[in-house]
Structure formats: structure tokens, C-alpha cells
Amino acid sequence: MRIVICFCFCLFVLSIKAQSLEEIAVKQTIETFFKGFHEQDSLVLKSVVSDQVIIQTIATKQDSTFVRSENYSDFLKHIVSIPATTMFNEKLLSFNIQIDGAMANAWTPYEFWLNDAFSHCGVNSFQLLKTSNTWKIIYLIDTRRKSDCK
Known part of the structure; x- marks a missing residue:
């Protein structure tokens, strides 16, 4: 009985470790994206995105909320310029x-600073x-x- 319990415990520990390694890999991908973003390096940015990447923003204008899509090549041009x-x-x-198999979701609240002044906040998904x-x-x-950031 002890052997079975020890075996099950070992499998449990290994599954937790494997999952955390995948989480680390996902986090590193996102951190690499932001490294390229901050360094304005389109090659680094391209290295961590799919060829069919979709970029969108939830926007509000005159009390109306909508989704604004951006072409990835336009996004890159904007960043490097x-x-x-x-x-x-x-x-x-x-x-x-x-994470579920080959799919992952990362929810990352953020603050955006422009010339050392707070610009806005939000969440990346x-x-x-x-x-x-x-x-x-x-x-x-x-x-x-621009408000309700904490």
C-alpha cells in the first residue's frame, strides 16, 4: 500500500512540475514579445508570433464599446517607427x-508609461x-x- 501511495505522489509531483515548466515557457514567450516590443525589434517580435496572429483592442468611443482590429504588419511598422x-x-x-494541451491563455494586467508618465492601464489576453x-x-x-487602474 505504501508503494502505491508513494508512486501516486511521485506522479502527482511530476505532473505539477511539467505543468509549471509549460507555464514558464508560455511566460517566456510573452516576455520575449515585450522585449522585442520595448527594443522595437521586429525580428524578435516575429519570432514569438504565429504567421496568422490576430491583434485586437477593446475600445470605447462616445460611450460605445467595440473591437478594433490591427493588421500585424501595420503593428510592427508602428512600433519600429x-x-x-x-x-x-x-x-x-x-x-x-x-494551459490545456497545445493551447494556452495568459491574462496579464498592465500599466503603460509614455516618457515616464502614466498613460493608461488594462489587461492583455x-x-x-x-x-x-x-x-x-x-x-x-x-x-x-485611463482610470480605475488599481
Whole structure:
């Protein structure tokens, strides 16, 4: 009986470790995305996204909420064209990662700072797909607001 309990415990510990390793890999993919974002490096950004990545924002205009889509190549052009004199930093406040097989979701609340001044806050929701032992971002949607950030 003790052997069975020890065996089950070992399997449980190994499954927790495997899951946490996958969570670490998902987190590293997102951190690499933001490294490329902050360094305005399109090659780094491209290395962690799928060829069919979808980028959207939940926007509000005149009390109307809607989804705004952005073409990924336009997103890259915008990021790399930001002048060197403009400082920007998206600070991720936490990670909530869920994984089911080859699919992962990461929920990352953030604050966005522009030239060392608070600009806005919100949440990023990343959907990732694992292929060939690599996690790739397939979908990113975010919210943006200037108040109620804590």
C-alpha cells in the first residue's frame, strides 16, 4: 500500500512540475514579445508570433464599446517607427496562465508609461499555440483605460 501511495505522489509531483515548466515557457514567450516590443525589434517580435496572429483592442468611443482590429504588419511598422526620443514601457503586473494541451491563455494586467508618465492601464489576453515544442502567440486582445487602474 505504501508503494502505491508513494508512486501516486511521485506522479502527482511530476505532473505539477511539467505543468509549471509549460507555464514558464508560455511566460517566456510573452516576455520575449515585450522585449522585442520595448527594443522595437521586429525580428524578435516575429519570432514569438504565429504567421496568422490576430491583434485586437477593446475600445470605447462616445460611450460605445467595440473591437478594433490591427493588421500585424501595420503593428510592427508602428512600433519600429516610434522615435528614439520617445520612451515607452508596458509594465506587466502579473501573469495568470492556463494551459490545456497545445493551447494556452495568459491574462496579464498592465500599466503603460509614455516618457515616464502614466498613460493608461488594462489587461492583455494572449492565446498561444504549441507546435514543434514552441509556444507561439496566435491572438492578442487588450483593454485600455485611463482610470480605475488599481
